[in-house]
Amino acid sequence: MGIFDRMAAKDHEQVIFCHDQAAGLRAIIAIHNTTLGPAIGGTRMWTFSSEDEALEDVLRLSRGMTYKAAAAGLNLGGGKAVIIGDPKKDKSEVLFRSFGRFVHGLGGRYLTAEDVGTNVHDMELVRMETSHVTGVSRALGGSGDPGPVTALGIYEGMKACVSRVMGRQGLEGLTVAVQGVGQVGYHVCQHLHREGARIIVADLDPDAVQRVEEDFEVQVVSPPEIYAAPCDIFAPCALGGVLNDETIPRLQCAMIAGAANNVLLDEERHAGLLAKRGILYAPDYVINAGGLINVANELDGYNRERAIQQAAGIGEILTRIFDLAEKERVTTLQAANTLAERRIEQIGRIKNYFAGGDAVRRWK
Numbered sequence: 001m002g003i004f005d006r007m008a009a010k011d012h013e014q015v016i017f018c019h020d021q022a023a024g025l026r027a028i029i030a031i032h033n034t035t036l037g038p039a040i041g042g043t044r045m046w047t048f049s050s051e052d053e054a055l056e057d058v059l060r061l062s063r064g065m066t067y068k069a070a071a072a073g074l075n076l077g078g079g080k081a082v083i084i085g086d087p088k089k090d091k092s093e094v095l096f097r098s099f100g101r102f103v104h105g106l107g108g109r110y111l112t113a114e115d116v117g118t119n120v121h122d123m124e125l126v127r128m129e130t131s132h133v134t135g136v137s138r139a140l141g142g143s144g145d146p147g148p149v150t151a152l153g154i155y156e157g158m159k160a161c162v163s164r165v166m167g168r169q170g171l172e173g174l175t176v177a178v179q180g181v182g183q184v185g186y187h188v189c190q191h192l193h194r195e196g197a198r199i200i201v202a203d204l205d206p207d208a209v210q211r212v213e214e215d216f217e218v219q220v221v222s223p224p225e226i227y228a229a230p231c232d233i234f235a236p237c238a239l240g241g242v243l244n245d246e247t248i249p250r251l252q253c254a255m256i257a258g259a260a261n262n263v264l265l266d267e268e269r270h271a272g273l274l275a276k277r278g279i280l281y282a283p284d285y286v287i288n289a290g291g292l293i294n295v296a297n298e299l300d301g302y303n304r305e306r307a308i309q310q311a312a313g314i315g316e317i318l319t320r321i322f323d324l325a326e327k328e329r330v331t332t333l334q335a336a337n338t339l340a341e342r343r344i345e346q347i348g349r350i351k352n353y354f355a356g357g358d359a360v361r362r363w364k
C-alpha cells in the first residue's frame with residue numbers, strides 16, 4: 001500500500017519525513033487529527049527493523065493520541081514522532097536539536113514530549129530549538145515526572161469502577177492486585193494504602209518490590225501468579241499486551257483499572273472477552289490519561305493544582321463511558337471510542353459553522 005493510501009486508511013492529516021545526514025537523524029512525525037487543537041504526542045526512539053515498521057508505528061500511535069486527548073477533554077489533537085535509532089548508542093545533542101528544528105518548522109501544529117527511548121534530558125535538547133515541546137523538568141518550568149498524576153487518575157478511575165460494579169464509594173477493605181510497581185504502580189499503591197485497601201503486588205524488579213514492601217503494607221506474589229490472584233480490581237501497571245487469550249481466563253477480579261498502555265493484545269476481541277466474563281474494563285487510554293493531562297498543562301504555564309484537578313476528573317469521564325456502554329450495549333472500549341469520535345465531530349462542526357459564518361459575513 002502506498003503512503004497516501006495508508007494515511008487515508010485511518011484518516012491522517014500529515015506525515016513528515018525528517019532527514020539530516022550530518023546529525024544522523026531519520027525521523028517521522030505523523031499528525032493524525034488537529035480538529036480539537038495542535039497534535040500532541042511523544043517522540044519514540046527505537047531500533048525499528050524497517051522503515052515500514054517505523055511508519056506503521058507512528059501512524060498507529062498518533063491516531064491513539066487523537067482518541068486519548070479527545071476522551072480526556074483536552075483541546076488537543078493527536079500526533080506522534082519516531083526517531084529511527086538505538087536509544088542506548090545513537091543519542092547526541094546534535095540529533096535532538098536537529099529534530100527540534102523539524103518540530104519547530106511545523107509552527108506548533110505538532111507538540112512533542114518524551115516517550116519510550118527518550119527522556120526529560122532529550123526534551124531539554126529539543127527545547128533549545130523549539131518551544132513546541134512538553135515534558136521538560138520542573139526546574140525549567142515543566143511538569144517533571146508524570147507518574148504521580150497518572151496514578152491519581154488511576155485511583156479516581158478505580159473508584160468510578162467500584163461505584164459502578166458494587167454501588168459503593170471508596171476502596172476501603174477491597175483487594176487490588178497491582179502488576180508492576182514502577183513510576184506509576186508505586187504511587188497507585190500509595191493511594192490504595194492511604195485508603196485502607198488490601199494490596200497484592202508483583203514486579204520483575206526486586207528493588208521495586210522492596211520499595212513498596214518498605215513503604216506500604218503489601219502481599220507479594222510472583223509475576224506469573226498475579227493474574228490469578230483473587231481480588232476486586234486487577235491493576236496492570238507494567239507492559240502492554242498482558243490481557244490476552246491466555247491470561248483473561250485466569251483472572252479472578254471484577255474490574256480492570258490500570259496504567260499500562262495497549263493492555264489488550266487484540267483490542268476488540270479481548271474487550272469482548274472481558275465483557276463476556278462480566279469483568280468491567282476501564283479503557284486504558286482513558287484511565288491513564290493523567291500523564292497526558294500533566295504535560296498538556298505545561299502549555300499554559302504549568303500549574304500542578306490544575307493538572308491534579310483535571311486528572312481527578314477521569315472518574316467522571318469513565319462514568320459517562322460506562323453509561324454509554326450500558327445504553328448502547330457495547331463494550332466499554334467501543335463506548336470510549338464513540339465518545340471521543342463524537343466530541344471531535346461535534347467540536348469540528350462548531351468550528352466549521354463559525355468559520356463559515358465568518359466567511360459569509362465577510363463575503364456579504
Ligand code: NAD
Nearest residue numbers: 146147150180182183184203204205223238259260261291
Ligand atoms: P516503569 O518502567 O517505571 O514501571 C513498570 C514496572 O513494571 C517496572 O518496575 C517493571 O520491572 C515492571 N514489570 C515489567 N514487566 C513486568 C511483568 N511481566 N510483571 C510484573 N512487573 C513487570 O513504567 P511506568 O512509568 O510506571 O509505566 C507503567 C505503564 O503505564 C507503562 O505501560 C506505561 O506506558 C504506562 N503509562 C505510564 C504513564 C506515566 O505517567 N509514567 C502514563 C500513561 C501510561
